Amino acid sequence: MTPAAAPMIRRSSRRGSRRRQAGGPGPNAHLCVPYIARGIPTYDILSEESLDRIETTAERILAEIGVEFRDDPETVALFRAAGGTVTPLTEASWNIRFPAGMIREILRTAPERFTQLARNPANSVEIGGDSIVFAPSYGSPFVMDLDRGRRYGTLEDFENLVKLGQSSQWLHHSGGTICEPTDVPVNKRHLDMVYAHIRYSDRAFLGSITAPERAEDSIEMCRILFGADVVEQNCVVMGNFNSTSPLVWDGVSTRGIRAYAAAGQGSIHLPFLLGGAVSPLTPAGTVAQALAESAVGCALTQLVRPGAPAVLAGFIASMAMRSGSPTFGTPEPALASLALGQIARRWKLPLRCAGNFSTSKLPDAQAMQQSMMSMMSAVQCGANYVLHSAGFLDGLLSMSYEKFVLDTDLCGMLHGYLRGMDVSEDALGFDALAELGPGQHLFSTAHTMRHYKTAYYDSELDDNQPWETWSEQGAADSMTRANARWKDLLAAYEPPAIDPATDDALRAFIARKKASMADAWY
Template identity: 55%
Template sequence: MPAQTDEAVKTSGEKKPAPRDGRRGRKARRAQRAEGHAAAPAFITRRIPYYELLSEEGLQKIDDTADTILQEIGIEILGDPTALDLWRAAGADIQGERIRFPRGLVRRIIQATAPRSFVQHARNPARSVTIGGDSIVFVPAHGPPFVSDLEGGRRYGSLEDFRNPIKLAYASPWIHHSGGTICEPVDVPVNKRHLDMVYSHIRYSDKAFLGSITTTERALDSIELARIAFGQEFTDENCVIMGNVNVNSPLVYDGMVTEVIRAYAAANQGCVISPFILGGAMGPVTSAGAIAQAHAEAMVDVALTQLVRPGAPVIYGNFLSSMSLRSGAPTFGMPEPAVAYLAVGQLARRLGVPLRCGGSLTSSKVADAQATQESADSLTPALLSGANFILQAAGWLEGGLVMGYEKFVMDADHLGMMHSFMKGLPLDDNALALDAFREVGPGKHFFGCAHTMANYETAFFDSELADSSSYEQWRDNGKQDAVKRAHSRWTATLKSYEAPPLDQALDEELQAFIRNKKDAVEDAWY
């Protein structure tokens, strides 16, 4: 279990003195958020313990099962002879494109050189995030081809739709990372859109971001844009961009995936290795078997990064989900994957690597009660498991097919609540509040006492979306439900958005690289 730390949340900037009254304090806090979150947390440092689900004997059973899968059945890497050669040299048995691993080989490679934690640097150093240990990084939705909002409805994403969530994430004090493919901008050719996406993360935010992984060339372009933004020398020595890749479960890696992994690792940039297993389709219906499969799959390419470049930053990813065995549709927020997350967290700590889990997941088509229930029931076990990098933390709808604008800001508000939750229970003199008891005495209220006035800005989470007014106030304000309030929130945020500063010469260099790359190839829409 993690040690209790003195500071629950790492922040930048100075704390403002408390105003004299609560109304002014609330106004000041909201004004500060609207001004670009100058004191936004860079990441959360957890102060609650991990949930230890399994005994040492149980963990060993899963480890042994994963080793047996790797030794007897093996993993296929299709179309990447270089990756096969790396594994052959490391001592694996290669038959065609099937790799079988001596027991313990993969684990030894990981534990020898993979970092337990690392920093992904942001363009603004105050936004850099630590990934691993007791840190938690919230990251937006990743990969949807569609977007939706209350007025525009469900539609294919555009470049504007891609940039808008970047701006919303930049404006949110509760989202630590700009993410990657928050939605697919289908109005840009497939072979060129990665350039606009990476540039948009650099131009419209100064938080850390993910690059492209769809082909090796696009991964290399992403890394080169990062080198321009951060400088060649700095990029060679530090992680400034990462790629999130999935396994072709069960037990297959497409060669393009391993080529992309090798490209990021060779450049000393981060890889997030994520098996995506729907129980009953890409893995067994039993959770223990699916966990063992995911453990085996993730370990292989976590280890591959270390064969390419020992010490390369890497995250052990996990995306386990259930499915409806009647229809074949994926389901989210269900109890079985929630329990699985807890076990996966223990396996990652045992292995000694940072952990990625899914976040605010739902099958719902709109931001309704189902969406909030499933999202909360997906996010909470990820937090309790010890996940360090929580992808899909904001905006996910319809099983990952849709990035929802209202859902994005509703999720962000919930993430703010989780910041407070992860602080745990402080037990210092201020928290125990004896001075307040001495001042107030029996039978009086604490509302205006010195202790309350000194703590009122930070004592409770102050939701910007929840409505705690009286019925009459709510009625007179238009009877707005949560979705309508969220719609007003994101539209107002975009109207007040101001881009972070970017050096003009650097911007011109980025755009020149993009023009040259685009001019060199014909548009491809597939």
């Protein structure tokens, strides 16, 4: 294990829950943070020799098998000039093999840690090093809640979920495509999604990646929000880019990566690896492939603009071998995340992996069991940016309102866990025992009175009452309590203030862009 880092917790001015607004600081107020720096060590599962073997395999993949690039000759030209061996496959696809050490050498200019600015400076986040950033889930076409069931997501759902994220003190980042707003044309919805993050949250966010021109629109909206000079000198938005596993980077992704990098903005480089389908079913083999694919994406940013922020990533999942269905929240991908964390630290790159994953169809015991398995691997492996921290259900096909608030409650617990243990003289509590001596309860001691408001995490969802009281009050289970909770949060929500002139400029930009194109629904 690495030595424990000193806890560093920064407070933010973000809006809290209705309960805290009405009654002052709650018992968890001391934990409010724009991000959290771990006070516990990472867990190193593999020996240095084992890590060497994984890295050697990744280098062999790149040198002997290579990576296919599609529909982006400019990216191919960049890698050819850097020393890659290019073999044309078709008129619009190329295989590139990379000599051992080439990709790692290119990545020497990538920052080990960087800041993503938020429009509220108190909510800017550090990504890398010992900091951990929790963000909502991403990419679900469906949404669900206990009242209306499962349905296609709408822009109203998208805005509601941004508001729920903003309302939680346990999330640090607004995320990106929290759900797909299917009631807006595909070629226009990115404008509404980016605007929703800007208007209904004052945290950092992800921009669009589904087409290069949509990436450019996201960056331009940030120039309106922050000012062109600020964007030129700082990371204010990131794109979350997927490779096409196994071992393919398509032109939509690589052109988008180049757009973000050219503007000095951040990008996440994510293989979605389903063991036995698009990656080896063994964790070690999957980690080697994840390193190979993600590192190539990260390296592209440095060829475009050395020093551009780049995040190593791996979305690692297993499979039900009898049916071929994806499975989430199983132990083998959790082990793979631990190994990937060690490699990211070796390569001195920020890491994105894991999250509150589940294949359950309801926010039930299976959902939370699987989520805990996966989320703990993100915490223990040293992940710096944890997308899918809230709402993930149904194997990522559905975003659940109830699971969103259940997951944010778990994130709150993890804040307490990540702080580590204080062993100061006061924390050792000798005076608590000495004040009244043996055989006396400690309820009234000065030590207890000094710490009782902040000593323990106080869940806003758990029911810890006696059975009789719980039964008399309606015997509500966790799903029912979560249903009431998200409704209360939306009822209490107030949007963060924004400069009216900036808001007008953003709306005008969106109107011009939408007017310039016909609706496209695919």
